[in-house]
Each structure stands twice: as C-alpha cells, then as structure tokens.
Amino acid sequence: MDNAQPNSLVKAGGLSSDPTAFLFNDQQLGLYRQHLEKGLALVEKRLTATAKPFSGKTPRALAKAFSKLDLNTPLSDVNAALTELEQLYLDDAVYFHHRHYVAHLNCPVVVPSLLAELILSALNTSVDTWDQSGGATFIEQSLVDWTAKRIGFDQDADGIFTSGGTQSNLMAMLLARDNACQQYFGHNVREHGLPPEAKRLQIFCSELSHFSIQKAAALLGLGYDAVVAVPCDRHFAMDIAALNTALEAAKAAGKLPMAVVATAGTTDFGSIDPIAKVAKVAKEVGAWCHVDAAYGCGLLVSSKQRWRLSGIELADSVTVDYHKAFFQPVSCSALLVKNKAHLSVVTWHADYLNPLSQRQEGTPNLVDKSLQTTRRFDALKLWLTLRIMGADAIGQGFEAAMLLARRTYLLLLSEPDIEVLHQPQLSAVVFRFRPAGLVGDWDRLNKAIRQAVMASGQAMIAATQVKGRQYLKFTLLNPATTISDMQGVVEMIKQQGQRLLAQFSEHHNLEEVAHG
Ligand SMILES: *Cc1c(COP(=O)(O)O)cnc(C)c1O
Secondary structure, X not given: OOOOOHHHHEOOOOOEOOXXXXXXXXXXXXXXXXXXXXXXXXXXXXXXXOOOOOOOOOHHHHHHHHHOOOOOOOOOOHHHHHXXXXXXXXXXXXXXXXXOEEOOOOOOOOHHHHHHHHHHHHHOOOOOOHHHOOHHHHHHHHHHHHHHHHHOOOOOOEEEEEOOHHHHHHHHHHHHHHHHHHHHHOOOHHHXXXXXXXXXXXXXXXXXXXXXXXXHHHHOOOOHHHEEEEOEOOOOOEOHHHHHHHHHHHHHOOOEEEEEEEEEOOOOOOOEOOHHHHHHHHHHOOOEEEEEEOOHHHHHHOOOOHHHHOOHHHOOEEEEEHHHHOOOOOOOEEEEEOOHHHHXXXXXXXXXXXXXXXXXHOOOOHHHHOOOOOOOOOHHHHHHHHHHOOHHHHHHHHHHHHHHHHHHHHHHHOOOOEEEOOOOOOOEEEEEEOOOOOOOOHHXXXXXXXXXXXXXXXOEEEEEEEOOEEEEEEEOOOOOOXXXXXXXXXXXXXXXXXXXXHHHHHHOOHHHHHHO
8 A cells, every 4th residue: 555644544525434334234224224215216216207218328328427526536425426427327227127118128127026136245255166056056066956857957957157148059069079079089178279270160140140159269279260140031940951951061071060159049030940959960071069049948937839849859968048038137147058167168076165065075166167157146036936827827928929020921911002921930030110102221121120210219129130131120018018019119119200201212322321
C-alpha cells in the first residue's frame, strides 16, 4: 500500500472502506437483507414502471453517460450506487420477461431459479471439488443423470454442467477429435499434441448449424476448413443424401470423418435434423455423433412432443441449454456423453486439488470431467425448478411457446403484405414484409423495419439473412405471450413497413430512409 495513513481507511463520502464491514457472514446478515431489499425494490420499480421491453436508446447516446465516471472513487452509499445503476443499466436494459420480447433465444426465467441464484451466490459454492461443494456435487450429478436418462442414455452415461452451448459444443468436438486421433492414428493428442495427420479430419454439420462448431474447430487446431457445411432440405433440416455425398467426396479426397453434428433446433428456424438417420450414417463411417440440442432440448420434458427428438439416444454426446428452453437464468447448460470414459480427455490430477488418490477412494470431484476449474453451482437453479414446479410444468411452458409459434405462423400467412418462409418446427418464425405487386429493395426495407421497431422500444424482434436476403424473425419462448400480443407486434411491423415504404417512394431512395 502506498498510502497507509489511518484516515485513508474512511472515505469522505461516508462509506467505510474497511472491507470487513461488507463481508458476507453471520455478522452482516442485516446488511445483506438491507441490500437485497433495496435491490428487490429497484427491480419491482422497473418492472412496474415500464410497459416496454427496451428504451430504444442508441449505444452512442448511452455511452456518453459512461464517459465521465470515476471508478476509483466510490459513491456515498448503496442508495447512490443503485440510483446511478438505474440510469446506467436498468433504464435501458433489455427485458426478456416482457411479452413483446420476441427476438433471440432468451427465455423469461422462473421464480424458483431466482431463489436458487440467491442461495448459490450467497454460499458461493464452487462445484469443482468435493471439498469446495459437499452436497452440491451430488445435486449436479443427479441432474446430469436425470438429463442423461431423459435422452435415453444408459448407466455408462455421464456429463457436466457448462457455461453454455458454446462450451458444450467445444467440449464435444474435443472428445470427438481425441477419439478420432486414437482410432485412426493410434495417437494420444492429450499427451503429444496434434499429429500431422490431423489435417485429414473433418466435421460434418448442416449449413444452418451453430457457429460455435466452427469456433471449436479453430480452437482445436483443425481450422474452419475442417468443417463441411452440408446443405439443408426445404424444411431447413440436414439433407441426408447431401450428407452421404459430402462423406463420399471426403473419402475420395483422403479425408477422415471426425464427427457428424445433428442440430436439434437450429438457431434461426428451430428446424430439427433427422437425428436417427444422421446417427446411423455417423456410425457407418465410424465418426462421432454429436447432437446440438441447445434449443430443442425443451422437447426432452414435453410429454406430447418428446418423439421429435427420437434418435437422440444414439448420439455420442448431446448439448443442452437449460438457459434457452428450461426457463433458467444464464448460465445453465450441460454436455452429456453416452460413454463416460471419454470424459477422461479433460482429466488432470492436481496434487493440491483433486489428487488421483481421492478418485481411488471414491471422492467425487466434478473438475475431473470439466474444462472449467472454479465453476458456478448453476445446477441448483434447475434443481429448485424441478423440485418446486416439476419437469412437466417446464415442458408445458415450452409447448405453449411452440403453439404460439404455430398460431403466429397462421397469423402471418393471413397477412397479404407478409411473406412467411417456413412452417415453425419449434418456436422460431422467419418472414419478411413484402407487399405484393411492388418492386423495391426489400432487404433494406426489412432492415429498416427492424431498426424502427427496436428504436420504438415497443417490441424486440430479430433479423437474419437467408440465401443473401434479409428477413425478420420471431423467437418465441414466453408462455405468457398471447396471440393478441403477437397481433400487436405484427401490426407494428406493418405500420413501420408502410411508413418506410411511403418515405421510400417519396425519396425514390430507400437507402436514405434506412439511414435517416
Ligand atoms: C445458442 C446456441 C448455441 C450456443 O449456446 P450458448 O449457450 O449461447 O453458448 C449452440 N447451438 C445452438 C443450436 C444454439 O442455438
């Protein structure tokens, strides 16, 4: 410390900088409760005060408020800090619970999961080793086993909670890579690094699979070049004939199939690849079969529609994102594997942490099968959700979102100025504003519509490109959103569309409109 004078311990603003005054422990339960109550009051205030999912503020406008902050000097007290926070964050946050938030794969969260967040952050459990978690380790393991059973895996299965689908997919590709190098070249990558022949390995996934597969290939030393994008059929699901063609071409070129990835719920369309067929082909060519069910995992708890994941039990690994389809707060995700032996790829026995002797004694250390070391006890959120609400309630919530997507699709079909691209498989609908009989730059117009809706803050919708064309997208994950909410959102889109169209013909230049 460069300034050790005693008066430097007390700040002018009145906040004591004695850290023990703020430590969470049995002496500070009053302070803990006080902070929580203030936080709760703030959340309550925001949720009742605003009727919109977003303020519509631009990043440039908000950035100004951040430019003059002095983070070296604390504010006078918690009230001042929360007042500031309201202006810097809550006023312009994006509210996923709002019924007009229909943009990305963000779900509203259930209250039992928030209760879990409160407990797990207070105790600050880390589920890496038994001696940092105790019973928490068994809670996570029970949920891994429960999910594996829902998938249809047997006793040999295992898994681990991760930070999200990206990490789950990375880990799946890591296991697939090391397995392939062992199988094809008798080479242990963990010990010796990549062999030169690794250049021959390829990953096959649909052209609509998530970009985290490409990222994984890059991180694993294979490069984007190793990923073969297999064309989809007209339902946006992987075309099996095209997969076979791609595999044959690879073979002819001296390449080796490392993994075949089936996406159960593509991010844009919610389309589901033919899982059983993909798994069969993967098996025939000796490749690892991974199912990315980051989005479609909600079907695992749907009694009515579970069948749409049939074949998932044939996979070698499965990604599930509870923070997308199970109404859980970020982060809450897992990777499940059919054969637990493969998880040893990420095992490292550190003398100080998880010595081999502990494993031999039967002490469960989840870090033995995790990429992360210190790790949040995210499993508690799913645990309290299942114990308070039950799995069926979650499944019904996901079913409600799917039904809403179906109704929204029918609504869009009935709109003459809207062109719908597909029938929703899960709860995403892709469409565009395109009045018949007119010519124009529809790409620019739809981009401008999305921007205008977002700037109004009345609704949040998404956008995507399909074969180079600009589309709009709804991702519906809120069981409280009704079809009349969606009628309102569609009305907004049409109004903005007509308004922009009028400006367009006035100026004969849509570019001006989009940027004006
Ligand atoms: C969202 C998504 C991912 C990535 O998951 P994160 O939790 O965002 O890391 C992977 N695959 C699919 C199909 C997704 O929709």
